[in-house]
Amino acid sequence: MIKAADEFHDKTTRTNQLWQTDFTYLKATGSGWFYLSTILDDFSRYIVAWKLCTTMKAGDVTGTLELALEASGCSSAAVRHKPRLLSDNGSSYISGDLADWLQDQGMDHVRGAPNHPQTQGKIARWHQTLKNRNLLENYYLPGALEEAIRAFLGHYNHRRYHESLGNLTPADVYFGRSDGILKERRTIKERTLKQRRLLNLGRAA
Secondary structure, rough: EEEEHHHOOOOOOOOOEEEEEEEEEEEOOOOOEEEEEEEOOOOOOOOOEEEEOOOOOOOHHHHHHHHHHHHHHOOOOOOOOOOOEOOOOOOOOOHHHHHHHHHOOOOEEOOOOOOOOOOOHHHHHHHHHHHHHHHOOOOOOHHHHHHHHOOOOHHHHOOOEHHHOEEHHHHHHHHOOOOHHHHHHHHHHHHHHHHHHHHHHHHOO
16 A cells, blocks of 8 residues: 555646545435445546445445446556555445455555545545535435436536636546647637737727
8 A cells, every 4th residue: 555645745647647536425315325436536636437325335435446447448458557546544445355456456545644634635625516516405315316416427527617727627637638728728818819909009090
């Protein structure tokens, strides 16, 4: 296992280099509490995969990771380096079953220092953002709760701009569209400034 202090001396520089994971609690009014397991890409803040669970066991973690590896293409044998996993020290994350599974997958595991939630600040922020939206509504059945999560996830990944990402969406960064979008923005800005200068010169004449 790698120490979080060593891992975060150098920031991530690409997608699928480090994945943050954690559970959070969500309630379906007619069915009780559920546990949302999420995999977040550290570099882009993109939610790679998620799973609504009835427990918080190692099997729930590996199930979410399987979805993430498949969705990201990292399950392919052609991938040279699997993402490292960052988690807290919850019982599901320190279990021997998870350690064995990660070893079989060729994935390193980073665990944050106890009582230091800033290490996983990005996924904590995602969960808080989701809960702030979720608490505005009551979902009676888990299916309705799951559908609400899916709908908000589409907004978060593809339409919600992040100042920390240069006002790009997580999907823009994760799928490598950043340079093209920023170049287009600069071109539009330069064109707009040129048109304003010409307009001002015309008025002055």
